Amino acid sequence: MQHAIAILDSGVGGLTVVKEIMRQLPQEKIIYFGDTARSPYGPRPADEVRLFTRQIVDYLAQFAPKMIVIACNTATAVALDDIRRHVGIPVVGVIHPGARAAIKSTRSGMIGVIGTEGTIRSGAYEQALKRISPGLQVFSLACPRLAPFVERGLFGADEAEDVVRSSLEPIMNVPMDCLILGCTHYPFLADAIGQVMGPGVKLISSADETAREVSAILYHKGLLSESADIPLHQFFCSGDPALFKQIAQTWLSEQISITPVIWQVPNIV
Amino acid sequence: MQHAIAILDSGVGGLTVVKEIMRQLPQEKIIYFGDTARSPYGPRPADEVRLFTRQIVDYLAQFAPKMIVIACNTATAVALDDIRRHVGIPVVGVIHPGARAAIKSTRSGMIGVIGTEGTIRSGAYEQALKRISPGLQVFSLACPRLAPFVERGLFGADEAEDVVRSSLEPIMNVPMDCLILGCTHYPFLADAIGQVMGPGVKLISSADETAREVSAILYHKGLLSESADIPLHQFFCSGDPALFKQIAQTWLSEQISITPVIWQVPNIV
Incomplete structure (x- = not known):
């Protein structure tokens, strides 16, 4: 039996992590859970996000995964330590890897971060960055409209750039040299974000x-x-399986040998 | 007392790792050992490189480091597993991080690797790459002239591009999209290597x-x-301290707060 990597998110955002794990680790089995019925997590109180994350981890335990990836920045910001204490396998969040990559990338020491309200309010990126390199300057911005826009499957729509542009307006002229997409939904909008921020800002x-x-x-x-x-x-989701399947197949389309099995998960209120 | 990261190399090549650790982890203390008296390691038999690596690790143990970085591809290729068994602290080599970065970077799945004879002969990069992603195509080339050239402090010299060009000739037209600098000396020559390989090949x-x-x-x-x-x-070195000091200060020049303490290390034959 091949033990899987269990990946969870508030909805479809974690599929960006799935796609990269499929590309970078093609021999690894993945079990994915998108909590689409309760998405977005960004505006929710921290205690609620912690509870939801714990419920999903307990649900996924039945598959005896070898690792858990909290592929949601909001859940990583508030629940990573709790889940680490709760399980006996490695738990990887999405905040520290992005922080380390930004530190490797930046030359000016001026780093931008965009995320949900919950992620930005937690200060988790700023803490992760300054814990390693106290001299960095960090510019953080909550973009509450972006993740729900992706959850509706609208990332390819004409209005994507408008929504991105109005969201990023407050930091468009900040002299950063890299911008952390601090929400796993944002790679769906990476083209539009790159257009708005310009070639001098590495995403x-x-x-x-x-x-x-x-x-x-x-x-x-x-x-x-x-x-x-x-x-x-x-693949599992707690909400509408048709919309989840459509978004997942669009996003993962270049990949082969996927059998999306989309279930309604019971006992999660 | 702040426990240090102990970094070792056959000579000055590991200073490229030092420079990046100083930049990415500015609060970490570093103890460096360059075995300049016995450089290069590339042409030496594997057993000899294993013995030398073990001697240096034993020497560095007096400083009670918290981690050992084998900042030499040749030593990583043949001695990493031995050193991991030998010490009770984390040991990081330089081969797997480069392999993972190449896998993240490549789009075509065609990856080049240049290194010393010892590194290329070991097949360590090809094994590391294919262990993770068996479908990759790997083109390996030994470049025995490059590391000794750097050890002589000649990386800024006019002939650097000629030496690099003649070394890389066999792979210049291979359709790779990234090239792993599989020797820690090679970042000293990165500009010349980039010139020769062209903008389509990410280093x-x-x-x-x-x-x-x-x-x-x-x-x-x-x-x-x-x-x-x-x-x-x-900083410690087993050979000529003046040449080591000159190369180290040139390479680390942008860095502040360094006090190079260069010692002759006794009892290493």
């Missing part, structure tokens, strides 16, 4: 960087897949 | 990537420095 995808860190931790823990079989991934 | 510095992975592992192990003091680094 750091917490999704891409997390996939790479998952690879490093599996290696250091001796947990890389030994199987030569093509892994059969499984 | 992956195992030094930069290792610094980032050191950051990740210190975080996951709870070993990040708690000290707010400016760290006082220490």
